[in-house]
Amino acid sequence: MxxxxxxxxxxxxxxxxxxxxxxxxxxxxxxxxxxxxxxxxxxxxxxxxxxxxxxxxxxxxxxxxxxxxxxxxxxxxxxxxxxxxxxxxxxxxxxxxxxxxxxxxxxxxxxxxxxxxxxxxxxxxxxxxxxxxxxxxxxxxxxxxxxxxxxxxxxxxxxxxxxxxxxxxxxxxxxxxxxxxxxxxxxxxxxxxxxxxxxxxxxxxxxxxxxxxxxxxxxxxxxxxxxxxxxKKSHCIFEHVYFARNDATLDDINSYMFRRRSGKILWKEAPCDVDLVVPVPDSGYPSAIGYSQESGIPLAEGLVKNRYMGRTFIKPTQEEREIAVKLKLNPLSHVVKDKRIVLIDDSIVRGTTSRNLIQNLRNAGAKEVHMRITAPPVKYSCYYGIDTPSRKNLIAASMSIDEIRELIGADSLSFISIDGMTQAARIGGENLCKACFDGEYPIDPCLV
Incomplete structure (x- = not known):
């Protein structure tokens, strides 16, 4: 990437x-x-x-x-x-x-x-x-x-x-x-x-x-x-889920609008009885806005981002990713204390970020921490440029949603469906590469 x-x-x-x-x-x-x-x-x-x-x-x-x-x-x-x-x-x-x-x-x-x-x-x-x-x-x-x-x-x-x-x-x-x-x-x-x-x-x-x-x-x-x-055209949907900037328009998909629509669809698929919608900065913000608008639940900045930190997913080692998460996002205790919150993030790949964030939010006084993800579970390796060459690195490849929920410590956990994500893209699922979610590779690695 x-x-x-x-x-x-x-x-x-x-x-x-x-x-x-x-x-x-x-x-x-x-x-x-x-x-x-x-x-x-x-x-x-x-x-x-x-x-x-x-x-x-x-x-x-x-x-x-x-x-x-x-x-x-x-x-x-x-x-x-x-x-x-x-x-x-x-x-x-x-x-x-x-x-x-x-x-x-x-x-x-x-x-x-x-x-x-x-x-x-x-x-x-x-x-x-x-x-x-x-x-x-x-x-x-x-x-x-x-x-x-x-x-x-x-x-x-x-x-x-x-x-x-x-x-x-x-x-x-x-x-x-x-x-x-x-x-x-x-x-x-x-x-x-x-x-x-x-x-x-x-x-x-x-x-x-x-x-x-x-x-x-x-x-x-x-x-x-x-x-x-x-x-067949197969534009990578993960570009809009995570990698692209919010202002990117690639192959007729605007990343901000895609993420906001994903948040609205996610509320319809997985509503949650909470006091606040809290985004994980930065790519989680548009989805949280959509979730908040569709649900009527107030949006709040419950995590403060260190703007001088890079992106945690693309750190080369697991140890570096875990340290980076702690340095990058800090809970705002005055906002989350004694509140039931739903945390909106773009994806769960290895689970590092989610587990640390939920624990930090609980330490800051959050009464309940629910999690909603505006991408389906990442179950399959990507061979086209994302650093997931082995399925052993993908938490959803070997765990059920409830097992993931227990591991990361959330009160509840839901992912958007593949159909819901495709609907948010609005260009037709046949034009998208969704292999990391559904295992349908546009170029079969086994044939090479």
Whole structure:
């Protein structure tokens, strides 16, 4: 669930890339990087940590050019190491090429083994490097054809921005699992994982990059090409459940409106006799508003968020996640003391956050703590870019709802139904990937 950005403009874009990456920081906090072309060569700067910490003013001054790509990383394939930071940079046919990737290939290990048998040496442990190597291998002077040949061989989720010294290319997998949007700047074009990166730069969102589409931007303008292999669109619903910002509109779904509708539907499916509706910040807020509006129960801020903490789910280890929960959210005892509350959250994946929050709320004096979740139970592993490779990490894969309720210490627990979640999306369930909830994978991992 990384964040990617690409900009083609008529002026220096280093600060635009910097601000755009900051808008995508919620999608990955382990590392970040930029590659920029000055028309002659590509310059890359990467580092571990947040965008604002890696790209100090003196580093930005080294990056001058009118074409650039960027990346913020949340690790799935590979580990959280400096050598796995993106964008990647390589040479092909005497010229440089740089690539940023969001998603996950499910046939990565097979492809890597074949490339190693052919004598390829890898500098990273990430699947993105396989994509870069394949593009360079099939590049006979036509980069679009090289990308199409690569797309014939890679299987899984991928939204990609690729840069040569004189052009910017955006690519999205045929299922459209991971998001990629495009927009116009005053003198150029921008691609990003979410539209906030476009809007903060004063640009205008134009459209989503279509599943299977290759968009090339160069001195002659924008050019669109379609990968010939047609397949069913399967946009990841978990983007709107958890990862995307509230202001994101991806594949015709606005995350805020989706979450608010989910809260309203959840009240109809699982009402609760309580005094207050309390959201878990931040993605739980719109759902709590919907739950409160539909039920007439007052909404209250019962948890105060430390705005300087990152997202707990995407911390790389369980120990770090547990510490982060305690540092991130603190109960407001003057609000919850002697009150029956219903806690609204977006999901329960491992149960770490829920268990700690409920205990902290009880310690703060809450009389009852009920929990309502605006996503169905996460029962199945995701192979397309969410860090749940093993079902043993998913609490709902091995426990009933009542067992989960007992473990996290809630007075009651209910999840929205899959039908209710699909209804909230309003684009038709056949266009959504819900595999983490129902086990129906758009690309069967067992067939690769």
């Amino acid at each position: 990384c964040g990617i950005i690409g900009i083609y403009n008529n002026s220096n874009i280093n600060k635009q890339l910097f601000y755009g990456l900051n808008c995508l920081q919620h999608r990955g906090q382990e590392s970040c990087g930029m590659s920029i072309s000055d028309g002659d060569k590509l310059i890359r700067r990467n580092g571990m940590g947040l965008v604002i910490d890696v790209f100090k003013p003196n580093i930005l001054e080294e990056l001058n050019g009118n074409i650039g790509i960027g990346h913020v990383r949340y690790s799935t394939a590979g580990g959280s190491y400096d050598y796995n930071t993106q964008p990647l940079l390589a040479y092909t046919k005497g010229e440089q090429i740089s690539l940023s990737h969001n998603g996950n290939l499910i046939n990565y290990q097979i492809l890597k083994a074949r490339l190693e048998e052919d004598g390829m040496m890898f500098q990273t442990t990430i699947d993105s490097e396989v994509i870069l190597y394949l593009i360079t291998r099939y590049n006979k002077g036509d980069i679009v054809e090289a990308i199409k040949e690569t797309m014939k061989r890679i299987v899984g989720a991928y939204s990609i921005v690729v840069m040569l010294k004189d052009k910017l290319i955006a690519v999205r997998d045929p299922h459209g699992i991971r998001p990629l949007v495009m927009g116009n700047l005053e003198n150029g074009t921008i691609f990003a994982s979410e539209n906030a990166a476009i809007e903060i730069l004063g640009g205008n969102f134009t459209r989503d990059v279509a599943p299977g589409e290759i968009v090339v931007v160069d001195k002659d303008g924008e050019h669109s090409y379609m990968f010939e292999h047609k397949t």
